[in-house]
Amino acid sequence: MSDPRLRNAAIDAALDEARERYLARNPLSLARWLEAVTVMPGGNTRTVLHYAPFPLAMARAEGCRLWDADGHEYVDFLGDYTAGLYGHAHPVIRAAIDRALEGGISLGASNMDEARFARAVCERFGLQRVRFTNSGTEANLLAISLGRIFTRRSKVMAFNGAYHGAVFGFAGGGSPMNLPIETVLAPYNESERTRALITEDLALVIVEPMIGSGGCIPARPDFLAMLRQETARVGALLVFDEVMTSRLAPGGLQSAVGVKPDLTTLGKYVGGGMSFGAFGGRGEIMDRFDPRRRDALPHAGTFNNNVLTMAAGLAGLTEVYTPEAALALNASGDALRDRLNAACRAADAPLQFTGLGSMLAVHATPDPVTTPEAAAAANPKLKELFFFDMLAQGIWLARRGMMTLSLPIDDAACDALVAAVEEFLSARQSLLD
Incomplete structure (x- = not known):
């Protein structure tokens, strides 16, 4: 798809479809948000948790897993923006x-x-x-x-x-x-x-x-x-x-x-x-x-x-979180990021994961990301599509593409993330060329 206008139109159509699927899948989260907007500006009291068309409402959590109001299960790769290092109810x-x-x-x-x-x-x-x-x-x-x-x-x-x-x-x-x-x-x-x-x-x-x-x-x-x-x-x-x-x-x-x-x-x-x-x-x-x-x-x-x-x-x-636990968790994060970047390279996709240790973020660009300006120049629609596709596969992450590991994240959870990213690279290949 060499014409950028056609490519952008295709990404827009894929995003519209992903949002419609999200709406149909999460009626109880939508109802909670509609109630919340009557008493909080935008239904929100922590700006980073809001995203269009409405944010999911989580009902409970255990270990490294979350369940939303509609009963869907997620592997928690957000870790409350690094605060949730110990997982849920350690x-x-x-x-x-x-x-x-x-x-x-x-x-x-x-x-x-x-x-x-x-x-x-x-x-x-x-x-x-x-x-x-x-x-x-x-x-x-x-x-x-x-x-x-x-x-x-x-x-x-x-x-x-x-x-x-x-x-x-x-x-x-x-x-x-x-x-x-x-x-x-x-x-x-x-x-x-x-x-x-x-x-x-x-x-x-x-x-x-x-x-x-x-x-x-x-x-x-x-x-x-x-x-x-x-x-x-x-x-x-x-x-x-x-x-x-x-x-x-x-x-x-x-x-x-x-x-x-x-x-x-x-x-x-x-x-x-x-x-x-x-x-x-x-x-x-x-x-x-x-x-x-x-x-x-x-x-x-x-x-x-x-x-x-x-x-x-x-x-x-x-x-x-002893010094030994810190070394082990961050080594696990480095290994996971290497696997994710290897998958992106294998697919020749304009996608990469930056970070250190147990913190990582996805960027929809093939260019080196060494400054915030370089990160801001990445394709925002492609990253939004990545976000909704990850949710559909049971991966919880930040809308802006940030992820962190918590102590309960095990090999199976890391495998689930790698598989979800590989599925994204395969299913959206025509948009990533």
């Missing part, structure tokens, strides 16, 4: 939560687990001090605020296509919801262009060592090394947003790439599946929050040390 996590519940929920005081959890986090990720929050968004904003106060500078560097929370995202150049912080946007993975923007009036650089939401795009080691060198030169802080990427190596991705930031932010799975965020790093910076100081910075948050997160996070990090 017995160790569940037992820890049950024990915490027996002692009361909202104590309004320091509790018995928070210092032990803090020590486990510090030792695991190489932090001298840590403070807890309720989300990765909070962790990043507090780290940014702390960095600006510590350096006595206001300007922050972030990267095109990056996402650091609900009010600090830069897909498409930025969000109208972003806080009014003076921000210098730099090109991700482009060392020389970025180096020129790192000046002595900069408070900090915040970066994901692998962009997650923007398409699972790893940073080049030389790019991260340059950021470390240049921020040290001008007296700015280097902040690694490891809210997603801390799962990728026993000590976070920073331990694998060999670059040590001044501050690290965490979230997602580290709280054992509960609402969680954390930020920490060098003691001289973090100790600005020490309430014994006359000039102590305030840091409030009713649920910062809630007993459920403290108990679940401690159990998960010390009993379940």
